[in-house]
Amino acid sequence: MSAExxxxxxxVTKGSLDWxxxxxxxxxTAAAMGVPVTMFFTxxxxxxxxxxxxxxxxxxxxxxxKMPMMGGHMGLPNLLTAIPGVxxxxxxxxxxxxxxxxxxxxxxxxxxAIEAEVRMIACQMTVDVFGFDNSDFIPEVTDYVGxxxxxxxxxxxxxxxxx
Amino acid sequence: MSAExxxxxxxVTKGSLDWxxxxxxxxxTAAAMGVPVTMFFTxxxxxxxxxxxxxxxxxxxxxxxKMPMMGGHMGLPNLLTAIPGVxxxxxxxxxxxxxxxxxxxxxxxxxxAIEAEVRMIACQMTVDVFGFDNSDFIPEVTDYVGxxxxxxxxxxxxxxxxx
Amino acid sequence: MSAExxxxxxxVTKGSLDWxxxxxxxxxTAAAMGVPVTMFFTxxxxxxxxxxxxxxxxxxxxxxxKMPMMGGHMGLPNLLTAIPGVxxxxxxxxxxxxxxxxxxxxxxxxxxAIEAEVRMIACQMTVDVFGFDNSDFIPEVTDYVGxxxxxxxxxxxxxxxxx
Numbered sequence: 001m002s003a004e005x006x007x008x009x010x011x012v013t014k015g016s017l018d019w020x021x022x023x024x025x026x027x028x029t030a031a032a033m034g035v036p037v038t039m040f041f042t043x044x045x046x047x048x049x050x051x052x053x054x055x056x057x058x059x060x061x062x063x064x065x066k067m068p069m070m071g072g073h074m075g076l077p078n079l080l081t082a083i084p085g086v087x088x089x090x091x092x093x094x095x096x097x098x099x100x101x102x103x104x105x106x107x108x109x110x111x112x113a114i115e116a117e118v119r120m121i122a123c124q125m126t127v128d129v130f131g132f133d134n135s136d137f138i139p140e141v142t143d144y145v146g147x148x149x150x151x152x153x154x155x156x157x158x159x160x161x162x163x
Numbered sequence: 164m165s166a167e168x169x170x171x172x173x174x175v176t177k178g179s180l181d182w183x184x185x186x187x188x189x190x191x192t193a194a195a196m197g198v199p200v201t202m203f204f205t206x207x208x209x210x211x212x213x214x215x216x217x218x219x220x221x222x223x224x225x226x227x228x229k230m231p232m233m234g235g236h237m238g239l240p241n242l243l244t245a246i247p248g249v250x251x252x253x254x255x256x257x258x259x260x261x262x263x264x265x266x267x268x269x270x271x272x273x274x275x276a277i278e279a280e281v282r283m284i285a286c287q288m289t290v291d292v293f294g295f296d297n298s299d300f301i302p303e304v305t306d307y308v309g310x311x312x313x314x315x316x317x318x319x320x321x322x323x324x325x326x
Numbered sequence: 327m328s329a330e331x332x333x334x335x336x337x338v339t340k341g342s343l344d345w346x347x348x349x350x351x352x353x354x355t356a357a358a359m360g361v362p363v364t365m366f367f368t369x370x371x372x373x374x375x376x377x378x379x380x381x382x383x384x385x386x387x388x389x390x391x392k393m394p395m396m397g398g399h400m401g402l403p404n405l406l407t408a409i410p411g412v413x414x415x416x417x418x419x420x421x422x423x424x425x426x427x428x429x430x431x432x433x434x435x436x437x438x439a440i441e442a443e444v445r446m447i448a449c450q451m452t453v454d455v456f457g458f459d460n461s462d463f464i465p466e467v468t469d470y471v472g473x474x475x476x477x478x479x480x481x482x483x484x485x486x487x488x489x
Contacts, residue, residue, distance in 0.1 A: 035481070129264045159477075318484050
């Protein structure tokens with residue numbers, strides 16, 4: 001069984017700044033290794049296909065956000081994270097950090113994925129339910145389909161991740 | 164390899180109103196396509212098997228909840244989402260939205276899954292740890308088992324998702 | 327296809343007290359059944375490999391945390407969960423609960439996984455981005471690699487979970 005015969009598929013369901021990284025990093029890495037990759041953007045992950053990305057991070061409810069970033073610790077009490085402006089500050093901090101560490105932005109990773117011919121499929125049901133219009137999304141979206149069309153792709157993949 | 168020989172399995176670990184949708188939509192879709200499906204309800208996902216569902220949505224900590232719903236944007240600052248009543252309002256709004264868009268409720272999707280003979284397995288360890296009683300759950304629960312009994316099912320599936 | 331020929335791999339991406347349980351329980355269960363297991367600790371899951379674990383639970387944004395624990399219901403309004411000290415109280419409550427119910431602590435489960443020869447791989451990119459040093463982690467870490475090295479392991483597994 002060669003890399004060409006099988007593929008990787010990723011169900012992308014989260015659209016925050018932090019959780020946008022894992023699917024794009026895994027997809028671009030696999031594509032660079034010659035593995036055909038299909039990403040199915042659904043639920044909260046659908047906005048990652050919007051023409052204009054406006055991703056935000058929230059610190060609330062994430063007890064794991066206690067990284068030794070910037071030389072200090074970032075463990076914010078929940079009350080603090082409920083204050084308007086803290087999310088924006090965290091978002092900025094994370095973007096700066098990624099940039100400083102040489103990690104590509106989500107915009108750049110998405111561009112890389114397109115160049116590597118990762119198939120990007122949008123969930124039409126999510127488009128409808130949340131009131132988007134197909135013209136809101138980047139033209140590189142390969143297809144707008146339902147789970148019925150995606151499942152056979154998932155079943156043929158040797159790795160299918162729900163992220 | 165035919166659909167009959169292999170199956171899909173889903174580890175259902177989240178019990179909020181929003182995250183209850185993906186496992187039930189995928190399970191009922193796959194079952195409608197003739198794929199045998201097993202759902203393993205564990206951890207926070209176990210309550211989805213309760214006789215009386217009382218699912219809630221929280222807006223806190225979900226930066227992706229910025230959908231063009233109802234014609235407007237729903238990006239709530241975290242402070243607002245910390246006010247009692249906002250979660251209830253969001254829950255109502257999401258239920259109304261799903262209803263308006265013709266999406267089945269979780270109760271209806273669960274009923275559909277039962278009719279489509281999706282196997283619903285409850286994690287006995289979660290039942291014990293969280294102090295539930297097996298009589299709290301719908302009689303359609305196929306079995307109460309531990310991870311030891313579920314893992315062989317997962318290993319035989321061609322798609323196994325952790326949701 | 328025997329258990330020895332194939333393996334299970336788990337991408338561990340969450341580091342809170344509650345979400346640390348599923349990967350370790352599944353990994354130790356599979357290992358006890360003779361299935362070779364590889365855990366790839368990345369993103370917020372990387373700190374689970376730290377020498378000194380200091381895991382916390384947050385109640386914020388988790389609508390599912392309404393378990394009949396301790397004989398009562400634990401559904402906290404979001405405002406309450408934003409008060410400093412509530413997370414600490416919830417963390418203590420969960421630890422007590424797990425202990426009372428005979429569930430091993432994360433420290434113990436990690437020890438069990440090591441004894442069962444579960445391969446624990448750390449994501450070097452996450453180490454770098456979040457400013458950790460490899461000496462911060464337990465010596466049992468099998469390897470520090472990138473997604474490029476982990477993906478072939480994932481593709482050879484019969485179950486690969488993103489947790």
